[in-house]
Amino acid sequence: MVKVGIYGASGYTGQECLRLLLRHSGVEVVAITSRRYAGLSIAAVYPVFSGLTSLVFMDASPHEVADQADVIFLALPHSESMKVAPVFWESGKKVIDLSADFRLRDIGVYESWYGHHVSPQIVPQVVYGVPELYRDEIAKSRFVANPGCYPTSVILGAAPVLKHRLIEAASVIVDSKSGTSGAGREPQVGSLFCEVNEGFKAYKVGGQHRHTPEIEQELSRLAGQEMKISFTPHLLPLDRGILSTIYATLKQEMTGKEMTELYRTFYQEERFVRIYQPGSFPNVAFVKGSNYCDIGVTVDTRTNRLIIVSAIDNLVKGAAGQAIQNMNILCGFPEYTGLEMIALFP
Amino acid sequence: MVKVGIYGASGYTGQECLRLLLRHSGVEVVAITSRRYAGLSIAAVYPVFSGLTSLVFMDASPHEVADQADVIFLALPHSESMKVAPVFWESGKKVIDLSADFRLRDIGVYESWYGHHVSPQIVPQVVYGVPELYRDEIAKSRFVANPGCYPTSVILGAAPVLKHRLIEAASVIVDSKSGTSGAGREPQVGSLFCEVNEGFKAYKVGGQHRHTPEIEQELSRLAGQEMKISFTPHLLPLDRGILSTIYATLKQEMTGKEMTELYRTFYQEERFVRIYQPGSFPNVAFVKGSNYCDIGVTVDTRTNRLIIVSAIDNLVKGAAGQAIQNMNILCGFPEYTGLEMIALFP
Amino acid sequence: MVKVGIYGASGYTGQECLRLLLRHSGVEVVAITSRRYAGLSIAAVYPVFSGLTSLVFMDASPHEVADQADVIFLALPHSESMKVAPVFWESGKKVIDLSADFRLRDIGVYESWYGHHVSPQIVPQVVYGVPELYRDEIAKSRFVANPGCYPTSVILGAAPVLKHRLIEAASVIVDSKSGTSGAGREPQVGSLFCEVNEGFKAYKVGGQHRHTPEIEQELSRLAGQEMKISFTPHLLPLDRGILSTIYATLKQEMTGKEMTELYRTFYQEERFVRIYQPGSFPNVAFVKGSNYCDIGVTVDTRTNRLIIVSAIDNLVKGAAGQAIQNMNILCGFPEYTGLEMIALFP
C-alpha cells in the first residue's frame, strides 16, 4: 500500500481527497493535517466520515508528514503551499500540489497576480498535471501542479481545436460558471447561504480573475502561440460543478458534426472525457461526484463561431479527482483506480 | 378606474400580472381567463391570492373580455395569442401582448422560427414595448408587443453602445442565464425540481433559440445596421432572474470608467435602469421581484473588449412588470405606478 | 410624517424593516445605524436599495437617534438591545424592540437562558406585540417587544384552541422548520451555502432552543395554566419561511371541519391570518415576502390528535412586518398600512 499524507486537509478540497483516497484500493492515508482542527477527528469536522476512519487532524510539520508518507497532497491555500513545498521536494517524496503556487512557469507573472514567490527554485521541476495532455511528462516527474478548476474545464474544452490550429487566437471568450464549493469553507458574508441562494452574478469581470494567466499559459502552449482571452467567472447557486461556455471564431468553415468527430477522435483513448452527440450539451448535474469532463460542441454557422460547452465537478476533475489521477500516474496504478464513481443524479 | 382583463392568466406570467395589478392604484382587474381552470378561483390555483381577491377563472371568449375591459393583457403561449388578437384589436381596446406573436416585424422571419402566422395584418400596428427606448411611440399606439425576457436584458444592456456606434457589429456574443420560471408551468420532465436543482446547462446552443431573431431585430434597429449575434441561453437552478453577459469588441479604446459614464448619461432619466459603479456588477438577487434592469460595464483593456452584465427579474421587467409599465404609458398613468417594489432580499 | 430610526440596521431584519418602511406612506426613515458599516450607504451594503434612498449608516449614540426619531426600531442582537433601550425609553419616544431582551416577563427565566439582564426596570413597561391578540394593550403602550419568529408561528397557530381550552396542556409538541435567513448575516461555517444547501437538520433538540421559554410563557398565558412543550427547530435550505407543525391531544372529539370553523371564527376580523380549507395546508412559498400567517388544521381521528400547520415569512410576520404592524398601532395608522404585499411566487 502506498502511504499518503494530506497536508491541509480541512477544506472542501482536502476532505474530497480523503473521501476518494479512503476508497482507493492501492493507498493508505497515514496523515491529515490542520492547524485549526488539530486534535479533532475528521468525523467531528465532517460527519460524513463517521464510522469510516479514525484519522485525526494533526498540526504536524512538513518533515513529520514527509517521514510518514510516500505521496503528499498539498491542499493549502496559495502562498501557504510554497512555504512547505521545499521540504517535501527535498524529501524525495512524490508531491501533488492543489494550490496555484506552482502552476505558473513565469515567476514574474505569478508575482503580478499572487504576490512574492518564496520557492521559485522548485518551479522548473514541476509538471502541470492535465493527464489527458501530459501523461508521459507526469509519469517521469515527482512534483505535479494540479490544475485549477476553471482552467481544467477550459483546457480540456479547447485543446482539440488549439492543437489543430482551427481557431483565431484573438477570438477566444470564456464564460464560466462555478458552484459555490469553489469558494471554500472560510466563513465570509459572500459565501453565506442567503447571499448565494436564488442569486447569480459575474465576478472578477474584465480579466481580473487569477485563473486568467493560468488559462492563457496553457492555451498558448497548446496553440503554439501567445493567446489572450476574455475570461468571466460567475457564481452558481449550487454546490458542485463548473460549466464553461467557450466561444471562438473558426479559421475555416466546419459543421458541428465534423467538429464533434474531431473531438471524438482527439479524446478517443480518454476514459474521463466524454464527447456529446451533435446537438447535445452537458449539464453539471451529469458529472456531479464523478471525475468526468463532459464536452459538447457546435458551430454557429451564421457567425462561423465555434461554441464549446464543457462541464466538470470542480471538486473532483477540477481538484481532488484529478489529483488522484495524477497520483495514479506517479505511482504506476491504472489511471482510473479509485475514480470510477458514476455521477450522483439527481 | 381603468378596467383590465388578463386573457390566459393561469401561467406564471399571467399570475404575476395579476399580482402587480391588484396593487396598482389606477386599475381594477375585471376578468381573468383560463380554459383549464375555468370555474376555479385564482386562490385555488395560486394560494398566494387567498383572501385578496374573489376573481375566478373564466373560459370566456375574446369578445366577452373585450366588452368588459379597457385594457387587455394577452398572456397566452405564442401561436395562441395571434388567434385572439384580432378581436381585441378590432374592439378598439388597448392591448399588451406578452407572447412572441407580434414582436417580429418580418412575417417571413416569424414563420421560419415559429410557424404560420394567422394575423399578419396586425403586425404593422404594433409597437415593440421597451419603454426606455420607445416611450413616445408606445404612447401613441394601442397594441404593444411586450418584449421577451432575454431580449429585454440584452437590448437594455447593449443600447447605449449601439446607439453611439461604439462596437464592431460582427463581434457581439451574448451569454445569457435564466431562472426556471421562464420555462413556464407546463409539467415536463426537464422542468422538474430534481432535473433542475443542483444542475446548470446550456440549451439551444448555436443560434437555435427563438429569441435570437428578436434580439437581432432590435439590436440592428438600434445600431442602424444589420447585426448577427451569437446567443447562448443557459438554465439556472433558481426561480427568478436573467443575467446576460454581453461581449463586444470596441471600435476605439475606452476605459471602464468612461463606459460607465456613458451608460449613466444614456439612462439618466430612467427610473428602472440602474448603472453600477465601475468594478461592481449586478446579481439577479438584487432585482428579484422588482422592475429594475441593473447593468454593470467594464472594458477588458488587454483584449479591447467591452463586457456588459445586465440583470432583470424575468417575470417582472422581463414580462409582467414591463407590461404594466407599457400599460401605464398607454393609459396616461405615471410610468412607475404600481412598479415601485424593492427587490426581495434575501 | 412620522420619523423613524432603525438602531442596528445592517442585519437581515434591519434591512427588511427599511425595505418595508421606505414604501410606507406615513413614515420617513431618518436614521439607520451600524457600527461596522458606519459611513457606507445602505446601497453599498445591500444593492437592492440602489437608487432608492440616500441613507447612510451612522455610528450614532442612542441619544442622537432618539433626538431625531419619533419611533425607534431596535434591530440589535439580544444583550445589546437592553444596553441602549433605557435611553430610548426615557426619551419618551416609541420603541419596537426586535431582540429577545424584553420578551420574557420573568427576569430569572431570561437570565437562565440569555445571561445577565442590565435593564430589568423596563420589562414591566413592555407589551408583547402580537397584534392579533394584544392590539388594545399595544395601542396604550410605547415599548413593544416584537415576538420571536418561531413563537409567532406557534402562538398564532395555537391560540384558538388554547383560549377555548380544547387541548391537553401536557400534550403539545411543536416541530418547527425555519429558513436560513433566521440565522442572520454573521459569517459562520454553519451558515455557508455549501453547509446548508441540500441539507436539512434538527438543532437545539430536546428543549435547548431559547425560544422555548418564550413560547411557553405565551402559550401559558393563553391557556390560563402553565404549559410545558417539546419544541424542536430544524434548518431549511431556503431563504425565508417558518413552518410549524403542532401536535396536541384533544380533550374531546372534534372533526377537522369543526376545528377549521372554530379557527375561522377566532380570526375572522384578522387581515393577516388566513385559515385554509379543511384538507388544505400552507406552504412557506405562499407567504414569502408577505405579512400573512397561513394556518391549516385537521384532526387525526384515529389518535384524537389535533394537527396545526402554520406558516409565516420569518423576516416579515416573524420580524419586520410584525414590527411595522405594531408601529401602525402605536402611531394610529391603519394596521395594514405598508403591509399589503402579496407573496412573491414563484
Added chain:
Amino acid sequence: MVKVGIYGASGYTGQECLRLLLRHSGVEVVAITSRRYAGLSIAAVYPVFSGLTSLVFMDASPHEVADQADVIFLALPHSESMKVAPVFWESGKKVIDLSADFRLRDIGVYESWYGHHVSPQIVPQVVYGVPELYRDEIAKSRFVANPGCYPTSVILGAAPVLKHRLIEAASVIVDSKSGTSGAGREPQVGSLFCEVNEGFKAYKVGGQHRHTPEIEQELSRLAGQEMKISFTPHLLPLDRGILSTIYATLKQEMTGKEMTELYRTFYQEERFVRIYQPGSFPNVAFVKGSNYCDIGVTVDTRTNRLIIVSAIDNLVKGAAGQAIQNMNILCGFPEYTGLEMIALFP
C-alpha cells in the same frame, strides 16, 4: 457473476439501482426495461451513464426477463408490481420488489389504502426487508418487499426503544421530511422546480399518507402490541434525503446519554447504522449518496419525552441501496458489497 434484471428501470429508483449495480463486484446487469423508453439507451435518458454501459431499455415481458436474470429488481409503481410479480415468483428466481405491493401482510389493509390486490397469494411468501432486523428471514427467502423510504427511517429510528418496551405505545408522533426525488419523475405541477424550490409544506396531514399502515405494521411487530401513530410527511426543497423527528413519551426516566448507549448497543454490529454522540444530531447532507441511516437521540427531561432524529438518503437506504443490501443477503455476498459509498458532501 450473478445476473440481474431491473424491471421498470426508468424512474429515479430504477436508475439508482443501476448506478449501484454497475459498480457491484459480484453482479452483471443483463436487462433493464421501460415501456416508455423502449429502444433508447439508458445513457440517452440519464446522461450520467454515458460511456459506462451499453444497456438499452427493452419493453420485455416478465418471462423474458425471468429467463435471463437470476435476481430481479421490481422498480414499478404500486399496483403495477403485483401484476408481474407472479411470473417472477413462479420462475423460481430471486425477487426484490421496491413497490408497496407486498409490504402489507393484511390484504384488507392493503386494499383500503391502495385498491384491489391481484396477487394476494404471494404475500405470505414475502419477507419485509429491513436487513438490520430481519437478516435471517431474508436469507431464507427469495421474495423481499423492500421497505418504503419513510418507513425505513422510522423503523430503524424506533426499533431499539420498541424492542425494549420503553415508550408509551399511544404517544408516538412522527414528523418526517423528504427530499423531492421521493415524488418520482412523473411530470406534474407539484413537482416542478418553481413549485418546490424556496417552498416547504406538509402534505397528507392527519394520517392520510399510505406509508402510515406500513409504519404501524412494523412498529407494532417490534413493540409486540398494536401501535397507532401520528405521521406527517413534509416536502423538502432538496433532491435526496429523509429526516424523521420522532417523539414518544418514556415509561420511565432516562437520560439522553443512557438512551444513546442503548442505541449504540442495539446497533453495535450494524455497519449501516450510525448512532450520534449525545447532543449531536444527523443532517441529510451527511448521508447523501450513501447507504447509512444516521440516528441521534435525546430526552427532553422537562416533559419526559424521547426525541429521535433519523436520516437516510431516500434513494439509497430508503430504496436502491437497501434493495442491494437485501440482494447481497439473498445471494450470499457480504452484506456491504457495492454499498461502501461515502456520502457526497458538500
